[in-house]
Amino acid sequence: MNCKNCGSTKTIKKGKVNGQQRYLCKDCCKTFIDNDNFTNMRNKKHIIAFAMDLYFEGMSVRKIERQIQYLFKIKVSPVSIYKWITKYSTLTKQYTDTLKADLGEKWHVDETVIKIKGKQKWFWEIIDEKTRFMVAEHLSKSRTIKDSKILFKDARNRCIKKPRIVYADGCFAYRKGFNLYFGDCGRYSKLIQNVGINARPHQNMIERLHGTLKDMIRARRGMDQMDKTEVMLDGWFVYYNFLRPHSSLGGKTPAEAAGIKLNLENRWESLIDLATKWKNIKSRNFN
Ligand SMILES: [Zn+2]
Structure with a gap:
């Protein structure tokens, strides 16, 4: 055994x-x-994985509760479902953050306003044009240089090689963050700002991503009072990059397109298994 x-x-x-x-x-x-359960969990793996999948497709926790009751004939409370989502979003994000991505030469950085419980927040992300991989994401109250530094630092840690070009809008905050993490090496990488919509042929790639994100947030407005937004975005980031097949990638996930080979036959189930082993091996080596 x-x-x-x-x-x-x-x-x-x-x-x-x-x-x-x-x-x-x-x-x-x-x-x-x-x-066949995840460690220390009372419910079966496939039920937890099913709940995770529906959640990141935009279904509310109340509806997920009803689906589970209808399909598997068991009762789980919304609190339990929230606990699964929180626990495994955090775990799989920590694990997937250790994986390096082989990305293309053109990246796009952008920011958009999202409303969370009536409050305006900024969601920032960097997308690789070739693989559609979301290289980094960040949530903040305002748009500052500090936020742009966090974003570019995450991107730097994740990529195997730097991009040639990073496209951005005219937001003043981008330049310093970019220079700090991508401005060395004989200026291999260039930040191109504010060149207008026509010069950014992949503008709608970004808009589609923002649309998916906003749909997901809107779908559960007023219902998910217990949502921890950062954790939810962590889970969504994992879902978007590692589990969601992309039509423009011939049905591959962005992670597969970026050369990250995980055998995720059972989707969330496989990913949670991998992340659990990774975490336990890591903590064993520290002891
Ligand atoms: Zn052991």
């Missing part, structure tokens, strides 16, 4: 819980139960 937490084979039987065999892992010193 391989350890559910770290994948080790050094496991021994350690009694039973509700008729199910429990094991102890001699490598990570954690116990686990031989069933």
Whole structure:
């Protein structure tokens, strides 16, 4: 029996819980139960994965609750569904942030206003034109140089090679952030600002992304009082890059197009399994 937490084979039987065999892992010193659930979760993997999928497609938690009851004949509370979404959005974002993306030469950076619980926020993102990979995203109250630095720093950490050109609008905040993380190396990368809509043939690529994001936020307005917006955006970022097939990429996900090879046959289920192993191996190595 391989350890559910770290994948080790050094496991021994350690009694039973509700008729199910429990094991102890001699490598990570954690116990686990031989069933098809994520570690320490009461519900089946596929139900949690199903809820995650519907959530990031824009369905409200109340509707997800009803779908689960209808299809799987079990009752789960909205609070539980929120806990799954929060827990696994955070975990999969942490894990996927460690993966490097092989991106194209032209990136687009942009920012848009979104309304969250009646308050105006700025959503920033960088998109790679070739793979549609969202290289970085950031949420802020205002548009400052500090925000642009956070955005470009994340992008720098994620990419294998720098882009040739980054297109941006005229927002003053971009130049400093760009120069700090992409301005070295004999000016390999260039920031082109404010060249007008006609000079940015892929403007609608950005608009489509903003549209998808706003649809998702609008779909649950007034219902999802417990939403933690940053966590939700983390999950959406993972969903967009790693799980959502893109028609202009021939049905591939942006991550696949960017050379990130994960075997995600069971989508959220596979990704959560990978992220769980990654986290447990990391914490074992620190101890
Ligand atoms: Zn283990």
